[in-house]
Amino acid sequence: MKKTEIVGYKRANLGRSAANQLRAEGQVPCVLYGGKEQVSFYAPAYLFRPLTHTPDVFEVLLNIEGTEYTAILQATQFHPVNDMLVHADFLEITDDKVIKIKVPIRLTGTAVGLNQGGKLQHKLRKLTVKGAVKDIPEYVDVDVTALKLGQTVKVDVIELPGIEIIDPISNPVASVNIPRSARMAAQAGGDEDEDGEDAE
Template sequence: MKSITINGSKRESVGKKATKALRNAGQVPCVLYGGGEPLHFAADEIAFKDLVYTPDVHTVSIELGGGEKFNAVLQDIQFHPVTDAILHMDFYQIFDDKEITMEIPVHTVGTARGVKNGGVLRYNLRRLKVKGLPGNLPDFIEADVTALKIGNKLYVTALESEDYTIQHPENTVVCQVKTSRNIIADTEDDEDEVAPGDVPATETDDVAAVKE
């Protein structure tokens, strides 16, 4: 997983007055948890641009000067209700030998067979909560939807990996091909059909598709 470096400085005072002064100076007050006592620091708001305003996920290397460096993940963020300016950020320190839980984006691959026949691919989940060692977590999880016909659903069990554990029930649907007004008959020969065993964790619900 890609990492972003944040250069900051320790906060000597954490009172409301000091926090307001930091924000007025264009800095964001932050707290780092997970390594013992909470560590308070601040960094320029612009430094968080590539971490916050992106659909991707990253780990963070927090450098506070004097050789102090911490690996972490973003845990929580607070925005101003009117201006959307970043008010506060919480980070959680990570270690190479300790598992963490993160939400990883799902990227679909291929064009679903059902979409070619007029169906619509609908996403139930754009991100999956997974648990694993930091070095084993991917930038994204790849989901091949090529074999999905109208009425098929792709479950999280089709995306399992030895590198991480998916923190969702087995019956959780990632995406599915729904029927639409533009539906056409699937005219491909039966011998071109994908056997049920070749489409792990999918389910055909022809009755539901007809009703819709």
């Protein structure tokens, strides 16, 4: 996983009014759980941009008033109107801790069907997996080179040693779709052939 650091400060007051005051000051109220103790803290909102504006999964070094924790961002809440981050939950991790997480899927290769006039559609962008933190990959690569026009690659082709895949194996990951214009042209061609046969 990629890595980033967030510097935070312990929260003295945990009420709603105190949380709203922090947000007004450009801070995000947070909770760290999964370790020996639950830690309530806050951190500057701009530090979260690498975490919330990317599909990538990050290992986060939390520095809370000098005490360091290793964690992953587990859940977020955004304001329904202005889309500002208003709360974040972190899960404390160790290399051997088993976690469930969504890992971004990266398509590799150039599908054969693209040369046949098809359009590649990336259907499943994140794969839900379960395993030890040390075994979680940064990306899951899926090769689409062999995909022909109208074909689909599914989760069942993905192999991750030591990792349990949670998503159903029948879920489509990517497909090469036949463009609507090509379908319409084919249908029109079929109609013309039928008309020609009727004319005979």
